[in-house]
Amino acid sequence: MDSEEQMPPVVRWRVECLGGPWWDGLPCVRFVDLAETQSLYDLHEGIQAAIAFDGEYPFYFFRAEAPEGPREMVPETFSPHPVREEVDDDAYETIGAFASVPPADGGERLFYVFLGAGGDWFFEVSAAEPGPVPRMPGAFYPETVESLSIGPDPMQYGHDLDDFAEAEEDLLPAPPDGPGEDAGAPPPDGDYGDGEDEEDGW
Numbered sequence: 001m002d003s004e005e006q007m008p009p010v011v012r013w014r015v016e017c018l019g020g021p022w023w024d025g026l027p028c029v030r031f032v033d034l035a036e037t038q039s040l041y042d043l044h045e046g047i048q049a050a051i052a053f054d055g056e057y058p059f060y061f062f063r064a065e066a067p068e069g070p071r072e073m074v075p076e077t078f079s080p081h082p083v084r085e086e087v088d089d090d091a092y093e094t095i096g097a098f099a100s101v102p103p104a105d106g107g108e109r110l111f112y113v114f115l116g117a118g119g120d121w122f123f124e125v126s127a128a129e130p131g132p133v134p135r136m137p138g139a140f141y142p143e144t145v146e147s148l149s150i151g152p153d154p155m156q157y158g159h160d161l162d163d164f165a166e167a168e169e170d171l172l173p174a175p176p177d178g179p180g181e182d183a184g185a186p187p188p189d190g191d192y193g194d195g196e197d198e199e200d201g202w
Helices: 040-050 089-094 161-171
Strands: 010-019 029-035 059-064 072-074 109-115 120-127
Touching: 010 040, 029 040, 040 089, 040 109, 040 120, 059 089
Parallel strands: none
Antiparallel strands: 010 029, 010 120, 059 072, 059 109, 109 120
């Protein structure tokens, strides 16, 4: 096994929630340590753990001066405003996280978008320290630095299950036009499909 001196340096990331479907506006800032050689997929997993989300939905990264401004997608082949079905987030397994950070003096920032059940969650991601931070003994990276966390975790599915149920209801297809038949009601005239009337059946 490699000694600690041979292991890659550790970079500390600052992750700030900018908004989402059930965000209550309270500050939410997390710090995630990541080995310098780890990927954007590893960073995604670190962010999900830091905010207590379940990681069930796709995600993507982009660079821009502001979230609503023109985007430079990471990777460049992604659509600037991808929908959930278009995102192949496995691509991030081979894209280095540290190499994806825009230069500090360039004006652009790195954003992470999680395509959750009720809508898109936006986070700004930046290197929190100019250089590597000490490696924590026995730590398995990515690692959340709990002592630096600011604010409560955002609520991925709303403050209770009613919020999530309403969002899921909005995604259901509309009922067919017209009165329709109640699927649970017995057929008319006691016909149970065996050719006999109810009184002659059972």
